[in-house]
Amino acid sequence: xxMIEILSNPWPWYVSxxxxxxxxxxxxxxxxxxxxxxxxxxxxxxxxAGKHCGFFNxxxxxxxxxxxxxxxxxxxxxxxxxxxxxxxxxxLSASTINxxxxxxxxxxxxxxxxxxxxxxxxxxxxxxxxxxxxxxxxGFGARWANGCTSxxxxxxxxxxxxxxxxxxxxxxIGGLIMTFLIYPLIFKx
Amino acid sequence: xxxxxxxxxxxxxxxxxxxxEAISWFRIQEMFRFQSFHMYGIIGSALVFGIVVVQLIKxxxxxxxxxxxxxxxxxxxxxARYLLGGITFGLGWALSGACPGPxxxxxxxxFSVYIVVILSALLGTYVYGLxxxxxxx
Numbered sequence: 001x002x003m004i005e006i007l008s009n010p011w012p013w014y015v016s017x018x019x020x021x022x023x024x025x026x027x028x029x030x031x032x033x034x035x036x037x038x039x040x041x042x043x044x045x046x047x048x049a050g051k052h053c054g055f056f057n058x059x060x061x062x063x064x065x066x067x068x069x070x071x072x073x074x075x076x077x078x079x080x081x082x083x084x085x086x087x088x089x090x091x092l093s094a095s096t097i098n099x100x101x102x103x104x105x106x107x108x109x110x111x112x113x114x115x116x117x118x119x120x121x122x123x124x125x126x127x128x129x130x131x132x133x134x135x136x137x138x139g140f141g142a143r144w145a146n147g148c149t150s151x152x153x154x155x156x157x158x159x160x161x162x163x164x165x166x167x168x169x170x171x172x173i174g175g176l177i178m179t180f181l182i183y184p185l186i187f188k189x
Numbered sequence: 190x191x192x193x194x195x196x197x198x199x200x201x202x203x204x205x206x207x208x209x210e211a212i213s214w215f216r217i218q219e220m221f222r223f224q225s226f227h228m229y230g231i232i233g234s235a236l237v238f239g240i241v242v243v244q245l246i247k248x249x250x251x252x253x254x255x256x257x258x259x260x261x262x263x264x265x266x267x268x269a270r271y272l273l274g275g276i277t278f279g280l281g282w283a284l285s286g287a288c289p290g291p292x293x294x295x296x297x298x299x300f301s302v303y304i305v306v307i308l309s310a311l312l313g314t315y316v317y318g319l320x321x322x323x324x325x326x
Contacts, residue, residue, distance in 0.1 A: 009208075010208055010209070010210055011205070012230075013209070013226070013227050013228075013231045016205060016209030016231045017230060017231045017235040017237075019205045020206075020231070023201060026198045027195075028242075028259060030195065031254065037288075040289060041318070043311055044318065049315055049318065053318050065195045068199065069202070072199015073199045073294045074199075074293050074296055075199070075200050075297060076199060076205075077207050077297020078298075081299060090210060093219055095224045096222055099218075111212060111214070111215065111300075116214075117300060119302050122302060130286075131302065131303075132306075132309045134283075134284030134286075135306035135307065135310040136309045136310065136313035136316075137277055137280050138285055138287075138292075138310050138313065139309065139311060139313025139315075140277055140281075140313035140317045141275065141276070141277030142274075142278050143313075143321075144274030144317055144321075145270065145271050145277070146271070148278065148288045148289050149282075149290070155239070156264075157236050157240075158236060159243050160243075163266060166268060166272050167275040168275065170272045170273070170275015170279060171279040172279060173275070173279060174276040174277060174279020175220075175221045175282055177280065179222060
């Protein structure tokens with residue numbers, strides 16, 4: 001009973017953070033490394049992008065392990081949300097709930113606002129900005145910066161790499177510009 | 190058989206990320222608005238432990254399970270590449286509420302529409318590949 005509660009309830013940051021380090025260590029120990037955005041390049045290569053673009057012309061078979069890893073991630077998501085569902089609503093801070101309500105985003109206790117992240121909203125202007133433009137910028141930026149949150153904020157900074165510090169500063173400059181300067185414009189549309 | 194370990198580590202990753210709520214668009218907004226310590230605690234504690242792990246690997250000369258030496262190759266230094274790439278990524282992160290790991294894990298959480306976010310990220314990666322020689326690095 002105790003065990004089921006631990007596996008169902010959300011984990012505090014001081015459990016989650018070190019557990020993510022464990023994932024990084026296990027991947028290094030297995031002979032690879034922690035970097036999720038590389039899988040996007042690998043999938044482009046499998047899709048044949050290497051035929052006309054040198055950036056995708058590499059032996060993707062050596063990257064199969066990472067695709068298996070993210071497939072595991074999907075399965076982990078299924079287990080965490082359907083086998084051990086969180087019995088409580090997400091404990092979002094009151095000030096965030098208040099800020100978002102000013103943008104007409106209702107917080108219903110789930111992990112993402114379904115009014116934006118749903119198939120119905122995909123064809124609306126707002127939905128396509130959040131999902132299609134958002135995804136595009138993440139993919140483009142991750143490759144330009146040679147890594148994403150896992151590769152830079154966790155692995156790169158753990159190795160005390162200056163390039164990762166510059167990248168993470170960039171993540172925040174971009175995130176703050178979007179949140180404080182561009183969000184108010186998007187929600188006027 | 191070789192791949193089963195990666196599948197299991199991936200399952201662990203998906204489980205942790207879901208339970209940490211780091212896959213939540215709301216949590217990312219809370220982070221960029223500096224309204225909770227939660228995300229900073231996750232990334233910060235992962236980082237502190239990560240620094241210790243990397244130093245231990247170096248000091249104790251820990252080998253991989255295959256007995257190979259673990260090396261950490263340095264990346265070529267550049268400000269333009271990492272800063273501009275990072276900013277582009279950050280703009281997208283604040284919109285989609287998900288970096289690449291969480292995109293996959295959210296699909297597992299039943300948010301099937303994140304498949305579209307992944308497809309868009311693939312398109313972004315592809316367009317970067319086509320345009321990379323025209324961008325500062």
